[in-house]
Amino acid sequence: MTRDHPPTPPYYAVIFSNTHTGADETDYAQTAAQMEALAKTMPGYLGFESARNEDGFGIAVSYWDSEEAIANWKHHAEHREARKRGRDHWYSDYIVRVAKVERAYRMNAKSTG
Amino acid sequence: MTRDHPPTPPYYAVIFSNTHTGADETDYAQTAAQMEALAKTMPGYLGFESARNEDGFGIAVSYWDSEEAIANWKHHAEHREARKRGRDHWYSDYIVRVAKVERAYRMNAKSTG
Numbered sequence: 001m002t003r004d005h006p007p008t009p010p011y012y013a014v015i016f017s018n019t020h021t022g023a024d025e026t027d028y029a030q031t032a033a034q035m036e037a038l039a040k041t042m043p044g045y046l047g048f049e050s051a052r053n054e055d056g057f058g059i060a061v062s063y064w065d066s067e068e069a070i071a072n073w074k075h076h077a078e079h080r081e082a083r084k085r086g087r088d089h090w091y092s093d094y095i096v097r098v099a100k101v102e103r104a105y106r107m108n109a110k111s112t113g
Numbered sequence: 114m115t116r117d118h119p120p121t122p123p124y125y126a127v128i129f130s131n132t133h134t135g136a137d138e139t140d141y142a143q144t145a146a147q148m149e150a151l152a153k154t155m156p157g158y159l160g161f162e163s164a165r166n167e168d169g170f171g172i173a174v175s176y177w178d179s180e181e182a183i184a185n186w187k188h189h190a191e192h193r194e195a196r197k198r199g200r201d202h203w204y205s206d207y208i209v210r211v212a213k214v215e216r217a218y219r220m221n222a223k224s225t226g
Binding site (some may be wrong): 053058059092097098103 | 154163165171218
């Protein structure tokens, strides 16, 4: 979901573009939900958005207040284990990009009449 | 689609997180395809990825080699007109974030055995 109140930049985005193999979908969905819940408990977490096409291509973006917060999450033991299972089973390819959000614009239909 | 050969950072990403109203889907799809084709002709264009959930939430990310390339595309007349139609008809809300990609990692199943 789009966050209602995104923070004022600068902050960081981790853009995870990936293609699913289609293997172990139930197991994947459970782990993805666990990781999203766990990420929300991490220091510096700002938000999470994800979307997936029917053909298996997906984009997930997590938002963080600092490079340190990203590193801390990257090294969390449960997250490391989940990423390993992702590499071994769930993703045929992916790209992770770490980016610094420099500015943001928002439109909400309610605010524009 | 995930690009096979993403460029070496730094470069820029425009992250467009949006929710569809569901209105004029055929017209939307045609305009989106036209805009993607037009973007590819712009100086500094590096790539484009998009995904959408069945519930209407989507993420589209375009990649550019400079801030100037983003500004140039933003001010293109056809793109301006398409964005206005998006605000008026196709999106109930959206956030645009401009971010500088600082590093990237790639995994391809073929390369990891």
